[in-house]
Amino acid sequence: MDTRPPEPSSFPYSLCLNLMKDIETLVEVMAQHFYGDDNKWNFIAVTEATKLLARLALLRDSGYKMLLHGGETMNDGKDPNEANQQHTNGRLLHHGRNGHFTPEGRALSAMSRFGENARMLSDPTWFRRAEHHQRAIMELPESDIKRSKPTLSSFLSEKGFLGGLFLMGEVMFIARPLIYVLLIRKYGIRSWRPWFVSLFIDLVGMSSSTISSIADKDRKLQLSEPDKDELRRRKMLLALYLMRDPCFGKYTRQRLESTEKTLEHIPIVGFLAAKLIELLVGAQTRYTYMSGS
Secondary structure: OOOOOOOOOOOOHHHHHHHHHHHHHHHHHHHHHHHHHHHHHHHHHHHHHHHHHHHHHHHHHOOOOOOEHHHOEOOOOOOHHHHHHHHHHHHHOOEOOOOOEOHHHHHHHHHHHHHHHHHHHHOOHHHHHHHHHHHHHHOOOHHHHHOOOOOHHHHHHHHHHHHHHHHHHHHHHHHHHHHHHHHHHHHOOOOHHHHHHHHHHHHHHHHHHHHHHHOOOOOOOOOOHHHHHHHHHHHHHHHHHHHOOOHHHHHHHHHHHHHHHHHOOOOOHHHHHHHHHHHHHHHHOOHHHHOOO
């Protein structure tokens, strides 16, 4: 057996981003309570600036790969279908010739399910993500660990113009939340300027990432399945603009109230619709719930 100690892992930026996501709502609530609605944006700006620095460092540390879920999930470039296939092959080892579980296979399967359920109930989310980060680092081949990470100049020289376009999309996705918060501090939450500038950055950033992958005939920027899922997730996040002021106050809220009045005469459905709309209106008052960052 190889008893050499594992190579030192990189800084757990994904874990730090998860911790910041867990405490950012608390920071917003406390800042609003002690300093008021206007001054809370100073604390939110500090939080977004910290996340921006961590994401930029993670982008460089990952070799300029696409950030999954804002960097909260490691992008190891593996296809989930391959992982499922490996899981299926592992399960087949415990089957007998007739397709039924052997006694040893049933015992191992029961113990595995019990262990996973116990861990899901007891372990916090950030701990599970930290374990996933460490496991992903340990499972890297030795050649990948020792291979030097590409610099910005080497990445651009290798990927060319499309690589720069892809990188521009990632940087815009990373910088958008901080720009949005700074504009809110300057113009106020009721102004359309932050709303339109943020939407413009999102559209240009996603267009850059999409165009760079579609126009890549040499497959230098071939997207993996997790990357494609991330692009679809970012497109779905555009729906949050309907829940952000001033669009919410002038248009979305009126539509929700008219829907509530239409459904209030229907038993059960009207009650559930009213509660759902009440939850949406309450969540909309928190930046961290609708930020999409």
